[in-house]
Amino acid sequence: MKPLRLPWLWLGLWLLLVAAVVALSLGSPPAGPDVPAGDKWQHLTAYGVLAAGAVQVFRGGRPLLVAGIGLVLLGAGLEIAQGTLTADRVMDWRDAVANTAGAGLGLLTSRTRARDALLRAAPAASA
Template sequence: MKRRLGRSLKPFRRPGLWAGLWCAAVSAVVVLSLAPPPPMPPVDGGDKFGHFIAYFVLAAGAVQLYARWPSLLGAGIGLVLMGVGLEYAQGALTETRQMERADALANTLGVAAGLAVRLTPWRDALLRLERGRARDA
């Protein structure tokens, strides 16, 4: 029996590319969460939307990558734990950031909404895009 590398991933032509881009996006969120914040005008609670969108995109990206529910669920749990852990790290490890429970909640809600993409026709958008590009080439 031949074992396929990345059995949890959908049958992409270039699974390493897509998984690598997703990992780069996760890494970018980590770095941006711990780096000093860019100068922005103060907006009460305005950053919560940004937290929600960032984690929505990461979770929806996981939906695009993973074919099997256990793998997708693991990615979702990992993203929630990452969001909570980064909030804690902001308070404990940085002097330019502070821990906010509302940010952790926005992160978690973003993950839940992103995982819900699995229930829509958009769940295989990346797979269809890759296959469509392959036909065009």
């Protein structure tokens, strides 16, 4: 993890977001306007936010790569779970593609100055 002030708090908040995505993915689908490909944008955005959050919490290199791969596997696994474990959800490979694209876009924030925004806001206290 990055040398943040209260690193376990930030990790916990990120894991809470991951858990929220899991719960929303396996719960009853929310009612909403019928927007063409609207749910694909939701998948793209959710996984983009999760991956951008991972960029803030995890060091670059292997830790961030593991988090990114974990998000891609989570997205694919949740799609399979929707098709096999729920009665009111369906598996859609296009959702998994949107999840993967969102995770990739979120990880791209590691290539910008924004990668250390949380570190600048909450640096670890110096000894």
